[in-house]
Every structure is written in structure tokens, then in C-alpha cells.
Amino acid sequence: MSKLLNKPLRAFTLYALIILILSIPAYYWVVDTIWLNELDVHNKTVEGHIKDGFKKNNLSSNQITEAINVWSQIQPGVKIRQVQPFEVKKDSVYEVIRPNKYANEVGERFRGRSTYFYIQGKPYHLLVETNVEETHETVIAIAVVTILFFSLLVIGFILLNRKISTQIWRPFKNTLNQLKSFDLNSQKPIKLAVSDIEEFEELNQVLTKLIDNNIAVYNQQKQFTENASHELQTPLALLKSKIDLLLQDKNLNKKQLELITTLNTPLARVSRINKNLLLLAKIENHQYSDEQIIHLNKVLNENIEILSDYAANKQVSIENLIKETIMINGNKHLLEIMLTNLLVNAIKHNIENGMIGINYQAPVFSIYNSATNSLNKDTLFKRFISASSQSPNNGLGLSIVKEICNRYNWTINYTFTNNQHHFSITFQ
Incomplete structure (x- = not known):
């Protein structure tokens, strides 16, 4: 290119x-x-x-x-x-x-x-x-002189073009850098420098208008999601309590009991989705502002212990290879959610008698697990898109991990090497 x-x-x-x-x-x-x-x-x-x-x-x-x-x-x-x-x-x-x-x-x-x-x-x-x-x-002499001047013209044009282009393309490069650093979650409109070149100025105006419209639409969608999740929270809780009361009714026959019991599974799924959407809205709105110095090793070990039975049922072993002490600045609750989602994801997308490894080489924290096929990197962190087509997940777990990383300017990457999923987070 x-x-x-x-x-x-x-x-x-x-x-x-x-x-x-x-x-x-x-x-x-x-x-x-x-x-x-x-x-x-x-x-x-x-x-x-x-x-x-x-x-x-x-x-x-x-x-x-x-x-x-x-x-x-x-x-x-x-x-x-x-x-x-x-x-x-x-x-x-x-x-x-x-x-x-x-x-x-x-x-x-x-x-x-x-x-x-x-x-x-x-x-x-x-x-x-x-x-x-x-x-x-005479013609040969003229041709030689012409070639000489042609060479001088081309060389001069190249040198002059490089010198002038630095100034001419500076507004465009500034616009490009602004677009590269733009984050829709930050809600900060970009400020493009005024250019004396008509085409660049027109481009800046169109981009500014487009970004402002995207921010407005994004805010509307986010507000709708947050409002809808809040409005659904009470009806879902009420529905759950009513189902629990029905299950306690001794007059129900076996068929009625089975029918009511089957309602619990989709209800629990809807409740989890609603809870995760509320969590995403809170993270995006920076409602988790109480930051502190967190002992990551301690939080990680607690999560491993909580999920040990779940991993054992899946016949998956977890090996923590971290020896050094890791202290990071952030919200403890968000860190717990991030580690839990990564571990649950590693357990779900594993093989029989598989393994999970956890390692840290400053400043990169990594979780990897055995697998057979690579995940789709293009849709891996998108909402409501499961990491695997065979997974019944709602597709919000890794989206939450991504939002938490964005919240603290951490970088998360995914690779697939040697039949292993590798998720690495670079703490900054």
C-alpha cells in the first residue's frame, strides 16, 4: 500500500x-x-x-x-x-x-x-x-540536456513535495490522530483544528457533525437501556417471588409443578441480562468512583476458591503461577467482576480434563486455557454476541470485562496459540 x-x-x-x-x-x-x-x-x-x-x-x-x-x-x-x-x-x-x-x-x-x-x-x-x-x-546533445533537467525537476519536486506536504497534511494528520484517540464511551467530542485548506475544513465539519450525532444516539440508547433495566428490575423480582410462592403450594399436581419450574430458567436468564445491563450502565456512567489500592492476588485467590467446585464439575484444573505481589489501583467490586467473568469464560470454553493457567509478567496479567478452536476476535467483546456458537451465554460477560478495562485505561487482548485461549490485560 x-x-x-x-x-x-x-x-x-x-x-x-x-x-x-x-x-x-x-x-x-x-x-x-x-x-x-x-x-x-x-x-x-x-x-x-x-x-x-x-x-x-x-x-x-x-x-x-x-x-x-x-x-x-x-x-x-x-x-x-x-x-x-x-x-x-x-x-x-x-x-x-x-x-x-x-x-x-x-x-x-x-x-x-x-x-x-x-x-x-x-x-x-x-x-x-x-x-x-x-x-x-545536436539531437543527442539536446536529449542529454533534457534528461538532465528532467532529473533535476523530478528530484526537486520530490524534495519540495516532502517539505511542503508536512505543512499541508498537518491538519489531516491532526484529524486522524483525534479520530484514533476518540472513544465513544468517554462522551468527549473531538476538537479539530481549523484548517486553511477548503477540503480539510469541509472534512472536519462533516466529521464533527457525524461524531456529535453518534454521541447523541449513543447517549439515547444508553439512557434507554439504563431506564429499561431499572423498570424491569421490580417486575422481575415480583415475578420471581410469585413463582417461589407457587412452588410452595402443596395443591399443585406434578404437571403444574413441572410447568412452573420450567419458568425459572428463562426468568433467571432474563434477570442476569438485566443485572449485567445495569452493571454496564453504571460502569459507563462512572458510578464506581471509590478507588483504592487493591491486593490483586487476594481477590484472585478468593475467586478461584469460589469457582473451584464449578471447575471441578467441568473437569478443569486451575493453576495460579503468580508468585509476586500485585497491587493495582481501582474499584474492588469491579475487579472481582472482571476476574470472575474471565475465569468463568475460561471454564466454559474449555475441553474435558482441560486446564486454566494464570500468570503475571509486569505489567501484563494473563489467563489462558486449553481449547480446540479459536474465538472470533471481531465480535469477542461485543454485547449479546456469545464468544462461541455452542455457548448458551448472553454475550455480556466479556463486554463487561472490556468496559472495566476501558474504565481504567487497561488494554485487553486475545490470542489463540498452541490450542490455548490467551486473555492478557496490561495494567497502566
């Missing part, structure tokens, strides 16, 4: 390279055309000079012949010969490649002009040829 700034740079470099390659034949054609036009002008000037020389001087036939021979010797590129009237044609220009005995070139390019004129009424054919200077060397 490449950075955004590199994409236009690559496109610019590729485009400039294509233009450079196409410009080389264009340079050659332009230079060659200009040079040929200059040679045509030169040849025409020589033609005019020769014609004027013969017209101005009244020469005899012998003198004309002698003058033509002299011209041929002192000007090798000029050829004059007498022709018959029927050989006279229109003036023309041409190119020819032939050896140049004066330059020791096997094949050299010449630009020529063919014209006809009359001396004392007799037609003569005049050829004026000039060798075409090599344009390849």
Missing part, C-alpha cells in the same frame, strides 16, 4: 518520461527542417550569385568554358554544363546520399538545387549542392 503523495508523483514522472521520449524525434524533425530550409536559402543565394556573374560579364564562348571549369574546381558543390533546349526542366530541390571525398565519408547527405539558365542564348544546367551537417549529434 503506497502513500497518497506518491501516487501523483508516479503519474507525473511517467507522464514526463513519455513526453521526453516523444520529444526526441520531434527535436530531430524540427532541427532537421530548420537546417534544410537554411540550406535551400544558401543554395539559392549561390545560384543567384553565379547567374549574375555570367550575365554581367560579356564573355566569349572560350571564356565561358574556362569560367565553368574554374567554378567546378574552386567550388566542388557547383556543377554547370550546357544542355539541349529539350532538356530544360523546372527548378527543383533534392537530397542525395553519396561519398564525400573531401571528408572521407562513405555516405554523406547532400541538399541540392537544380536550375536552368541561359548564357548568350544557350541553355545551361546548374547544380548547387551543400552537405547537410549531422543533426543526430
Whole structure:
């Protein structure tokens, strides 16, 4: 994955390279055309000079012949010969490649002009040829200079782009950092710095509006959950007491007794869900504010002792490998709930004759247990989503653990290695 700034740079470099390659034949054609036009002008000037020389001087036939021979010797590129009237044609220009005995070139390019004129009424054919200077060397020199400036342009663009981009992208990076640190549970709206770049400022406004709306919706949902849990608490307690009274009725037959007994299981499940929702609401509202220095080893051992029978029934052994004393700052009741939920989760998601290990390497506290399959990390800490599809849980246990960790800025992580679930909490 490449950075955004590199994409236009690559496109610019590729485009400039294509233009450079196409410009080389264009340079050659332009230079060659200009040079040929200059040679045509030169040849025409020589033609005019020769014609004027013969017209101005009244020469005899012998003198004309002698003058033509002299011209041929002192000007090798000029050829004059007498022709018959029927050989006279229109003036023309041409190119020819032939050896140049004066330059020791096997094949050299010449630009020529063919014209006809009359001396004392007799037609003569005049050829004026000039060798075409090599344009390849000029084009190569131009190409080298172009490549040099192209390289300087690209290098300068990269350096300038890096320097300017630091300032240009600072508002965006500030916005990105704010979004990374944003926590919906904290109820703190982010404060995005004002940018003088229109697109970034528009992005900040949209994000601010979106986050404010999410906070408002989240607060409404949280308030509804808290109110609903409070309202359900009394009816559930009343329903439980009524069922207990019915169970004490000696006039119930066996079928009625079984029917009433079956009501206890879903009622207990609903009561647990309601209790956990109230607990989550209290944690999110920071109602557990009485913090103290807690002896984690002591709380952990008490939880292990309480759950020892449950683990034995599941044929799961618990091994506490912590040797050092661990003191942390927090609420004791929340710490008990967190450890209980982690241990219960390790017992439930275990195998027959499995094990649970507890370890601590400052500042990381970890609980791991034997297992066969990995849990879904994406939904592991979400509410009402059980860690395992085979588990009858309400999916709130690990959500509560996550909220407690968020409450104290602890970091919880899950990994699955060597057929073991690993839950690690980093105390800060």
C-alpha cells in the first residue's frame, strides 16, 4: 500500500518520461527542417550569385568554358554544363546520399538545387549542392540536456513535495490522530483544528457533525437501556417471588409443578441480562468512583476458591503461577467482576480434563486455557454476541470485562496459540 503523495508523483514522472521520449524525434524533425530550409536559402543565394556573374560579364564562348571549369574546381558543390533546349526542366530541390571525398565519408547527405539558365542564348544546367551537417549529434546533445533537467525537476519536486506536504497534511494528520484517540464511551467530542485548506475544513465539519450525532444516539440508547433495566428490575423480582410462592403450594399436581419450574430458567436468564445491563450502565456512567489500592492476588485467590467446585464439575484444573505481589489501583467490586467473568469464560470454553493457567509478567496479567478452536476476535467483546456458537451465554460477560478495562485505561487482548485461549490485560 503506497502513500497518497506518491501516487501523483508516479503519474507525473511517467507522464514526463513519455513526453521526453516523444520529444526526441520531434527535436530531430524540427532541427532537421530548420537546417534544410537554411540550406535551400544558401543554395539559392549561390545560384543567384553565379547567374549574375555570367550575365554581367560579356564573355566569349572560350571564356565561358574556362569560367565553368574554374567554378567546378574552386567550388566542388557547383556543377554547370550546357544542355539541349529539350532538356530544360523546372527548378527543383533534392537530397542525395553519396561519398564525400573531401571528408572521407562513405555516405554523406547532400541538399541540392537544380536550375536552368541561359548564357548568350544557350541553355545551361546548374547544380548547387551543400552537405547537410549531422543533426543526430545536436539531437543527442539536446536529449542529454533534457534528461538532465528532467532529473533535476523530478528530484526537486520530490524534495519540495516532502517539505511542503508536512505543512499541508498537518491538519489531516491532526484529524486522524483525534479520530484514533476518540472513544465513544468517554462522551468527549473531538476538537479539530481549523484548517486553511477548503477540503480539510469541509472534512472536519462533516466529521464533527457525524461524531456529535453518534454521541447523541449513543447517549439515547444508553439512557434507554439504563431506564429499561431499572423498570424491569421490580417486575422481575415480583415475578420471581410469585413463582417461589407457587412452588410452595402443596395443591399443585406434578404437571403444574413441572410447568412452573420450567419458568425459572428463562426468568433467571432474563434477570442476569438485566443485572449485567445495569452493571454496564453504571460502569459507563462512572458510578464506581471509590478507588483504592487493591491486593490483586487476594481477590484472585478468593475467586478461584469460589469457582473451584464449578471447575471441578467441568473437569478443569486451575493453576495460579503468580508468585509476586500485585497491587493495582481501582474499584474492588469491579475487579472481582472482571476476574470472575474471565475465569468463568475460561471454564466454559474449555475441553474435558482441560486446564486454566494464570500468570503475571509486569505489567501484563494473563489467563489462558486449553481449547480446540479459536474465538472470533471481531465480535469477542461485543454485547449479546456469545464468544462461541455452542455457548448458551448472553454475550455480556466479556463486554463487561472490556468496559472495566476501558474504565481504567487497561488494554485487553486475545490470542489463540498452541490450542490455548490467551486473555492478557496490561495494567497502566
